[in-house]
Amino acid sequence: MGNTRAWPVLRTTDLAEAWTLAEKLLSVASWYDPDGCYLDAWAHDEDQFRRLTEAAPDANVRWYGESDDRCASVHRPATNLEQAREALGTWAGITRCYVLWHNLKWPAVPELGLDEEYKYAELQVASNTHTIHCEEWAPEHTVFIHARPGHDARATWLAAQVDAEVVGPPEFGW
Template sequence: MGNTRAWPVRRTTDLDEALTLARRLLSVASWYRPSGCCLDAWAHDDDDLRRLSEVFPGTRVEHYGEGGTALPALVSLNVADSDEAGEALKAWANITRCYALWHDLKWPAVPELGLGEEYKYAELQVAGNSHDIHCEEWAAEHTV
């Protein structure tokens, strides 16, 4: 068991810029499973839930409100590649706070910094309209 610790690499109001940086970082990673990317967004009202679910087929909805049937709800989507992730993140970021999370990867060693290969905690996330990994608070910026 580990503790989640994330360090922001870049914050920007330009989501395309954030996604371009994410693609550049992913280009140096080694993949165990290239399709290891998921998107999550929180729906706090019926309109957001409907809009998030309609944007892409295959979304899953898990209700967290009273009795597991009320809002808020977590809307999730698995994607095949970074292009699909970018498309989905842009669409969802126009609705609410959301994130794309790439996992099942390995960061290369950087011997000059004393860093070995890292796979246990190797993930990359772009948080849309948020500064934190759980997208709990709205922000005018996107965080890589």
């Protein structure tokens, strides 16, 4: 049992740029399962809720909070990269959201003494926010590398493989 740490490796107002970096990072993974991908978004009012569920009628919805402070979590799987990219683009135009790939394996990095990593290997593109949980709105989209706690060197190494760098401190993951 444990939680990942998530290192931001890009903050940009260009969602296509964030997506391109994510695809490059997926190519560094030893393997990934495109079915191991899902999207989450939060509706903070009725209009956002309506627009999210119209865009994804098959989404699962959970309500949180009291009547005046209620919000909905809208969740759906994605079966391939193109579907995930399109859904993220649509949802990012509505509210804060993210796409998360969780069936990854980061490669071994022998020069750093790091074995392959499966349990904590994840990749995330968070839209309109700087945090993995999308707590606060921001004008940028953020790409996060998730890895084992204490593996700062792995995050730095992974980012360097795609000509990126860690751009902020890690945050606690899931």
